[in-house]
Every structure is written in structure tokens, then in C-alpha cells.
Amino acid sequence: MLRKIANPARLLTFQRTMASTASTGPLVRTELDSQTGYATVILNRAPVNSLSLEFMAEIIKTVDELERSKIRGMILTSPSSKVFCAGLDVLEMVNPSEDRLRSVWRNLQDTWAKLYGTSFPTVALINGHAPAGGCLLALTCEYRIMCSNFSIGLNETQLGLAVPPWLQKTMRNTVGSREAEIACIKGTMFSSEEALKIGLVDELAADKGEAMHKACNYLDTFKNMSPYARSATKLLLRNKKIEDMKRAREDDIDRVVKNVMNSDFQAGLAAYLQSLKDRKK
Ligand SMILES: CCCCCCCCCC/C=C/CC(=O)SCCNC(=O)CCNC(=O)[C@H](O)C(C)(C)COP(=O)(O)OP(=O)(O)OC[C@H]1O[C@@H](n2cnc3c(N)ncnc32)[C@H](O)[C@@H]1OP(=O)(O)O
Numbered sequence: 001m002l003r004k005i006a007n008p009a010r011l012l013t014f015q016r017t018m019a020s021t022a023s024t025g026p027l028v029r030t031e032l033d034s035q036t037g038y039a040t041v042i043l044n045r046a047p048v049n050s051l052s053l054e055f056m057a058e059i060i061k062t063v064d065e066l067e068r069s070k071i072r073g074m075i076l077t078s079p080s081s082k083v084f085c086a087g088l089d090v091l092e093m094v095n096p097s098e099d100r101l102r103s104v105w106r107n108l109q110d111t112w113a114k115l116y117g118t119s120f121p122t123v124a125l126i127n128g129h130a131p132a133g134g135c136l137l138a139l140t141c142e143y144r145i146m147c148s149n150f151s152i153g154l155n156e157t158q159l160g161l162a163v164p165p166w167l168q169k170t171m172r173n174t175v176g177s178r179e180a181e182i183a184c185i186k187g188t189m190f191s192s193e194e195a196l197k198i199g200l201v202d203e204l205a206a207d208k209g210e211a212m213h214k215a216c217n218y219l220d221t222f223k224n225m226s227p228y229a230r231s232a233t234k235l236l237l238r239n240k241k242i243e244d245m246k247r248a249r250e251d252d253i254d255r256v257v258k259n260v261m262n263s264d265f266q267a268g269l270a271a272y273l274q275s276l277k278d279r280k281k
Pocket residue numbers: 047048050051082083085086087088089090091093105129131132133134136156159161162163164167256259260276277280
């Protein structure tokens with residue numbers, strides 16, 4: 001459940017209608033507490049918040065809007081009780097047109113860059129599983145609070161995909177070189193407790209209410225600090241990585257296109273999709 005806001009009149013909800021979504025309501029909902037200046041961004045693409053081209057475009061637009069609104073902090077979360085984000089929409093990879101695949105990958109790069117380089121403080125409230133691109137979203141935030149009994153990790157190699165350099169660096173920056181190397185190569189999925197142990201998340205919470213409380217506590221630590229000094233320091237720490245990604249982005253896209261258009265990859269993907277369905281039987 002989302003944190004209750006004392007005065008509902010303070011709650012401003014930005015809503016956008018998006019085409020081609022199976023979710024009810026907008027793909028991304030933003031609730032702004034005008035007293036604290038904290039925005040809760042709720043990823044809302046049912047059933048598992050998988051990242052389609054349009055969904056990522058919406059996340060990017062939302063962050064742009066929040067930058068303009070001069071918010072004091074952002075909490076990124078999901079309305080699901082089981083899944084934070086299931087990563088890239090695997091259907092985007094099934095025999096895609098090259099143009100769309102290029103756009104998908106460009107949007108994934110931009111989603112990472114936009115969230116990684118926000119001027120305001122960010123917390124991922126990971127209230128469910130966060131494989132692959134779900135872990136990527138969490139890694140872009142400054143602070144991660146994870147509910148117990150879920151899993152998180154960059155499991156791309158398990159799916160026949162290579163982890164791109166910019167994402168490897170973000171993982172390295174978070175858990176250190178040795179843990180990142182082994183985790184990326186093996187495609188390890190960590191339980192919430194294991195993730196805490198290696199520093200992939202910063203705190204655990206018993207439930208979403210507790211996680212929200214802890215997220216606000218993190219954001220409160222900046223309450224009396226100059227937003228300018230804070231964000232300038234963050235961007236000095238992070239901008240080079242964003243610029244590096246942008247410089248190499250066309251090569252990155254070419255590599256992904258080659259990887260995904262390959263017939264062996266497509267055969268593996270078909271088997272993977274079948275295994276997702278079989279798990280339900
Ligand atoms: C473009 C190619 C890139 C090449 C280079 C790679 C570079 C890597 C950098 C970062 C990029 C990452 C790539 C990815 O993110 S790939 C996606 C990886 N994600 C997964 O493999 C997650 C798979 N899903 C699960 O494990 C589980 O669904 C779950 C998240 C643990 C949730 O389990 P739960 O039991 O609650 O739900 P179901 O499994 O029943 O799922 C409900 C329905 O949702 C469908 N589903 C699940 N995940 C995805 C997904 N990622 N994309 C699209 N659809 C998904 C699932 O099939 C069910 O559908 P159904 O009801 O129709 O059967």
C-alpha cells in the first residue's frame with residue numbers, strides 16, 4: 001500500500017493515457033506529496049511491468065516532468081504484490097523489425113540515463129521480483145530498499161544476452177568489481193537477503209509500508225541540504241558514465257541487433273517463452 005497522505009488535496013496525480021497497453025489506467029502514475037516534495041512513481045504496466053518501447057518512453061517523459069516540477073525526491077515502485085519489474089518485454093525480442101528493436105534498445109539506454117542522472121534523490125522501493133531490466137531500474141536509483149522474499153539480479157546471460165558495458169559499470173559501482181563480475185557472468189539472481197549482503201540493496205523491509213517509511217527516511221536526510229550542492233555532486237559522480245554510454249550507444253545498439261536477430265538466439269527465446277508458460281502448469 002502506498003503511504004497515506006494526511007491531506008488528500010495535496011496529492012496531485014499526473015495521469016496520461018497511453019495507447020496499446022493491457023494495464024488499467026496510465027502506464028506510469030505519479031503521486032506528489034506537496035508537503036515533502038516527494039514524488040512516488042508507480043510503474044503500472046500489468047501484469048509484470050515488462051519494459052515495452054512505449055512504457056519506457058512514458059518513464060522518460062515522467063522523469064522529465066518531475067525535473068521541471070522541481071521535486072525534492074522520487075520513490076520508484078510497483079503496485080504489484082509480487083513483481084517490481086520483470087525486465088525488458090521479451091515479446092519485443094521475438095522476431096522484431098530492426099527499426100523497432102533499435103528504438104527499444106535506444107529507449108532502454110535513455111531510461112537508464114534519465115533515471116541515473118536525475119538532479120533529485122531517488123529510491124527504488126523494490127516490492128517484488130526484479131530480474132534483468134528490473135534490476136537495471138533499481139540500480140539507477142541512489143538507494144534501494146527491498147521487501148523480503150523476492151529475487152533480484154542481472155540474469156541476462158541465462159537468457160542468452162550479453163550485459164552491456166554501461167550496465168556492468170553500474171553494477172560494479174554498486175557491489176564492487178569482484179561481485180559484479182561473477183554476478184554478471186553467471187547471471188545470478190539473488191534473494192533479498194543475499195542482495196543485502198553483497199550491497200546490491202541497502203535495506204530490507206518486511207512489507208511495502210515499512211519500505212515506504214524507510215524510503216522517506218532516506219529522502220529526509222537531504223531535507224536541510226542545498227539541493228544545488230547535492231545534485232551537483234551526484235552529477236559529477238555520474239555524468240561521465242552517462243556520457244560514456246552515449247558515446248558508445250550506436251555500437252551497443254548494433255551489438256544488440258546482431259545478438260537478437262541471430263537464429264540461435266530466437267530459438268533460445270522461443271524455448272524460454274515456453275518455459276515461462278510451462279511453469280504455470
Ligand atoms: C533486446 C535484447 C537485448 C540483448 C542485449 C542484452 C543486454 C541486457 C541489458 C538489460 C536488458 C535486459 C534484458 C531483459 O530484461 S530480458 C527480460 C528478462 N526478464 C525475465 O526473464 C523475467 C521473466 N519473468 C519471470 O521470471 C516471472 O514472470 C516473474 C517476473 C518472476 C513473475 O512471476 P509471476 O509468477 O508473478 O508471473 P508469471 O510468470 O505468471 O508472468 C505473468 C505473465 O507475464 C509474462 N511475462 C513475464 N515476464 C515477462 C517479460 N519480461 N516480458 C514479457 N512478458 C513477461 C508471463 O509470460 C505471463 O504471461 P501469460 O499470463 O500470458 O502466460
